[in-house]
Amino acid sequence: MSAHGHVEGQLPHEPEKATLEGRNKILGFWIFLGAEVVLFGTLFSAFIALRHQVLDGPHASELFELPTVFAATMILLTSSLMSVFAVQAMHKNQVKSMIWWLVLTVLLGLSFLVLEIVEFNTYVSEGHRMNTSAFSSSFYTLVGFHGGHVLFGVLWISLLIAQIFKKGLTVVTAPKIYLSAIYWHFIDVVWVFIFTVVYLMGKVG
Amino acid sequence: MATQAAHASHAHAHAHTVKRYKGLMDWLTTVDHKKIGILYLLAGFIFFIVGGLEAILIRIQLMKPMNDFVAADTFNELITMHGTTMIFLAAMPMLFALMNAVVPLQIGARDVAFPFLNALGFWTFFFGGVLLNISWFVGEVPDAGWTSYVPLAGPTFNGTHGVDYYVIGLQIAGIGTLLGGINFMATIINMRAPGMSFMRMPMFTWAIFVTSILIVFAFPALTVGLVALMFDRLFQANFFETGSGGNTVLWEHVFWIFGHPEVYILILPAFGVISEVVSTFSRKRLFGYSSMVFALVLIAFLGFMVWAHHMFTTGLGPVANALFSIATMLIAVPTGVKIFNWLFTLWGGSIKFTTASLFAIGFIPTFVLGGVTGVMLASAPADYQYHDTYFVVAHFHYVIVGGLILGIFAGLHYWWPKMFGRMLNEGLGKLTFWTFFIGFHLTFFVQHFLGLLGMPRRVWTYLPNQGFDTMNLISSIGAFLMGIGTIVFVINVIVTWAKPRNAEADAWEDGRSLEWSIPSPPPEYNFKQLPLVRGSDAWWKEKREGKTEMTPAEPLGPIHMPSPSILPFIMSVGLFVAGFGFMYHIYWLAGLGILITFACMFLRSVFDDHGFHIDPEEEVHA
Amino acid sequence: MSSNHSVSGEEARRHKVEGPQKHIVAFILSLALTIIAFAAVAAGDINTTFTYIILVLMAIIQVFVQLAFWMHMKDRGHLFPIICIVAGVFVVFMMVIMAVYWLWW
Secondary structure: OOOOOOOOOOOOOHHHHHOHHHHHHHHHHHHHHHHHHHHHHHHHHHHHHHHHOOOOOHHHHOOOHHHHHHOOOOOOOHHHHHHHHHHHHHHOOOOHHHHHHHHHHHHHHHHHHHHHHHHHHHHHHHOOOOOHHHHHHHHHHHHHHHHHHHHHHHHHHHHHHHHHHHOOOOHHHHHHHHHHHHHHHHHHHHHHHHHHHHHHHHHOO | HHHHHHHHHHHOOOOOOOOOOOOHHHHOOOHHHHHHHHHHHHHHHHHHHHHHHHHHHHHHHHHOOOOOOHHHHHHHHHHHHHHHHHHHHHHHHHHHHHHHHHHHHHOOOOOOOOOOHHHHHHHHHHHHHHHHHHHHHOOOOOOOOOOOOOOOOOOOHHHHOHHHHHHHHHHHHHHHHHHHHHHHHHHHHHHHOOOOHHHHOOOHHHHHHHEEEEEHHHHHHHHHHHHHHHHHHHHOOOOOHHHHHOOHHHHHHHHHHHHHHHHHHHHHHHHHHHHHHHHHOOOOOOOOOOHHHHOOOOOOOHHOOHHHHHHHHHOOOOOHHEEEEEEEEHHHHHHHHHHHHHHHOOOOOOOOOOOHHHHHHHHHHHHHHHHHHHHHHOOHHHHHOOOEEHHHHHHHHHHHHHHHHHHHHHHHHHHHHHHOOOOHHHHHHHHHHHHHHHHHHHHHHHHHHHHHHHOOOOOOOOOOOOOOOOHHHHHHHHHHHHHHHHHHHHHHHHHOOOOOOOOOOOOOOOOOOOHOOOOOOOOOOOOOOOOOOOOHHHHHHHHHOOOOOOOOOOOOEEEEEEEOOHHHHHHHHHHHHHHHHHHOHHHHHHHHHHHHHHHHHHHHHHHHOOEEEEOOOHHHHH | OHHHHHHOOOHHHHHHHOOHHHHHHHHHHHHHHHHHHHHHHHHHOHHHHHHEEEEHHHHHHHHHHHHHHHHOOOOOOHHHHHHHHHHHEEHHHHHHHHHHHHOOO
16 A cells, blocks of 8 residues: 555546546536437337337247347446456556456457347347337347447447557546446446346346 | 746647648638637528528418419428428527637636537538538438428338438437537536636526537437438338338427427527627626526426427327426426516616617517417417417417527627627618518518418418418518518628727627627637636626726646647548438448548547647737 | 545545455346346246336346446536436436327327
8 A cells, every 4th residue: 555646757546537638528428428318218218119019020028038138138247347347457557457357348348249149140030120010120229229339339448458558548548448438337237228128028028 | 038938948848740720721620619600600601591592482482372483392392491401500500609609708718628529510510411401402302391200201101312311411410419519518517717606607608508408318319210210211110110010109209309308409598698688788787697597497307398299189198288288388487587587687777779689679579479379389279279270380480580590690799799800780780680570570470360260381382362362471571571681681791891800808898708808809719817707797797896807817828729620520521421321322332431430530539639839928929 | 626636645545445345246236136137037927017117126226236336426526427317317217108108099
């Protein structure tokens, strides 16, 4: 436990909030997340409204496989924990372990995506396409939007890892790491509602 | 001498070679909120002229019964594009022009929180608007009304690319608006000068703050609605296809969940402008400041709970209709509070009748008329009678033209010297007011009665001798008069341009807020030293104590500025290109456009913006 | 704003001591809530309405846990983040009511 303070050349304790730009970014990002809540909320309400309109296509309870969804949920949850550890490492100024936690986050995110693509493929082969019914359209749009967010997050965090290698942890890069972690948790929060409303409630009927 | 050298070395220490552009490139790369405000004004006004011409064509067609000036399908295209253009591409950008020009100055900030995003917001709006209007040249124009109700706007009944232009154009423009909302929320929360607490902010800043909140929470709903409609049209999805289990009423709900807050996004900034103008030219403190703030917040809150009053005749059941009726009528209460506060501000003031204050004073009774018809429409059973008649057209033009456009004109005449350093000609300004104001009432007052007589809206023409003939003629004459008013305003701008740039810092001599404490137009960095705010109406307070400038809150020193960037422009071009790719199913083009946009995001993330420094002292010496 | 500016030594120390324990607790809590939800569905023979209530309840609790711990919303200086999320949830609440009760009326 060494003394901690603003020594010259050393990062402040919470480097993401050290500059006005950093604080602006964090606030602006939270406002953006507020907008994202409404965005996903609208997709959810469209899905809730249309989820029984299956026509000739398969019904949710026939379609969904609980083990796959459970695996995806665990992967995303764990990856969220990894990104918490990354931010903690950042606060302790341990750049190396931070990078490792970020790499784990990205890998788990990627495996989530692979699982989702495989899952969608299976559904399509079972006759559950974008244009099958109102249920299928709203399902693919909602879950696809979430998947798109995961993809963006994976690309973003990968880019940040590269930047940390190049520029190191500074008051410029720290807010980016912090925000990507917040974004990643947000995606996990949205997934909590997706597995609840789409998959589990769909399974119940 | 010693300090000179010290400053120079200090500036040198921060010297990053930042390329600074001149001429056209300066405008394409600017991240300065004042210049972006001017860009918004220019683009918004051009679209205002386009939308106005469409309105004139509509009124020529309706001037006499059984007219065939335009074909019926062209008429549908005209009303669709008039509504869409006026709301999304004229009114909102002109509001963004005022907020960019004024809000950072009013809160004593050097810039907005995200200058880069600010520029990006402008360019996405601009290219979205251009994309929408290209439809005129392609010959496949949106024709399903500005609300674009399905199934009329769906692929079954609308096979051409018209509605695609609507969907994709608005989607791109909507990104810009959302970015603007986020930016101004963050700016107002984080960038206020020392001493400027929330309850000391000028009323215009408060109005923009609440407006930004509405933008942030309403626009995502539109985004999703447009995505769903786009998927239906381009990828055979079934959101609104009843034959495949979709629901057309879903579009109405989603559109109005966005659409009703949008109405308040339009009118609240006008409320802010009127508050500033009325208080300045009455030379009195704004009456009931805190109740004004409370009313703004309450209107915003209730604004999210009234969307279904646009859909009473859809058949939502008695419970929903009753709830939405009551919630809608409730909004009249905070709005009434604002009206009375303006009247009490005027009461006993030594009123100066400038053009700006004429527009503001004209606004008050006009908006009350629009509000009263609003309460009439809020009553669900009565709405069954008014719905889809000219009564509704009269109502929303009274609140949008009589409210918002009069507010924008007031704001433009008021802040013109601050934006451009030149005073608009008062004689021409008053001519603008009287022609526009009289023209407006001629056009729309009679439409109330046309509606009550049963003339349906959105009809191409009508039969003679139903009692519609004279009133339609009067309405068309009024529209021409409004057109003349707008032309007089343009002439005023051109005449003013030829005059020397000599506006005083406190151009109206009665300025109350911080923007009047700095030169007109302000230097690039706005405030040489950030001001210390010691009360509400900060500048007025200092003036009353005999000061000639604000008390500084920081020592003089080099000022950090963000560097200009062409990336926002290129990113928007990327989205524009991608829009065409999706529309015509040319997927390599769509991919290319998306790639351009993401490449710009990549560059922005990888290359840090160090900015550059300006030394105000050196500028004075130079 | 200025509250964020100077980080007091005491706060820094408190933060340093905290370590990963509480995040692991949050993780285990999330895990448990997820498993309860899945188990309720996998069991299959519970009344549908009751299952719905369990599912929604588990989801809401889990979201609270994650927002508070992982997104730091329980920490100081998060007034505006809370306002943003609550406002968003309010709008979504209205929309869900619409979708469930009014759309197919």
